[in-house]
Amino acid sequence: MMRSDKPRVYLAGPDVFRADSDTHGAHLIQLCAAHGVTGVYPADNDMVAGIDTMLRAGQPPSEVARAIFRANADRLRTCDAVLANIDPFRSPGADNGTAWEMGMAYGLGLPVFAYTSDLRTTREKISNWHCAPFSVQDGITRDRDGMMVEDFGEVDNLMLTCSVVGERVHPDFLSALRAAAAHLA
Known part of the structure; x- marks a missing residue:
């Protein structure tokens, strides 16, 4: 893969699951370009075409999953930073894949930048989830299953x-x- 002069920023997040993922991804990439960086969207046209080809060829879903994993991990390694959407996704917390990508980036020494439109605390998010109601035992907030609620x-x-x-x-x-x-300038 040829590198440009612009820093590359991996765009992690559940955005790839949107119905308009391709349009949304293109918009994010345009915004990145306007700010002097190259946005790397995990589900770009090449990725989607490759998945479609594998599925049409009858590849087992587990092989398709592994190909997606390898491609995204490889893409992340070509980047200079990660920009992660940590909006709650199918739970009160961030998307699992996004969390993994953030961890990989951190482990590689890449700077990670995160954003969310839901700025409530973890405790507030969990209180609206299935784990409520809370109790306080010895000064520790616990959910209905007795599990400690992160309250930092x-x-x-x-x-x-x-x-x-x-x-x-x-x-x-x-x-x-x-x-x-x-940061990357």
């Missing part, structure tokens, strides 16, 4: 929020993009 005032699990640059989760994509572009 963070917008997601501390392993995610503490791995981002400046330990600051941004309120939207553009704010996080601006921070990433400035």
Whole structure:
């Protein structure tokens, strides 16, 4: 893969599951270009075409899954930073795949920038989830199953929020993009 002069930013998040994923991804990539970075969207046209080809050829779903995993891990390794959408996805917390990509990036020493439109604390999000009601036992908040509720005032699990640059989760994509572009300049 040929590198451009612009820093490459991997666009992690559940956006790839949207019905308009291709249009949305193209929009994010355009915003990145306007801020001087190259956006790398996990589900670009090449990825989608490859998946379609594998499925039409009758490849087992497990092989398709492994191909997606390898392709995205390889793409992430070509990047200079990660911009992660950690909006709650199918749970009160971030998408599992996004969390994994953030961890991989952190492990590779890449700066991670995160954003979410839901700035409630983890405790507040969980209180609206199936785990409510809470009880307090010996000063520790617990859910209905007796499991400790993370209550550090963070917008997601501390392993995610503490791995981002400046330990600051941004309120939207553009704010996080601006921070990433400035950091990489």
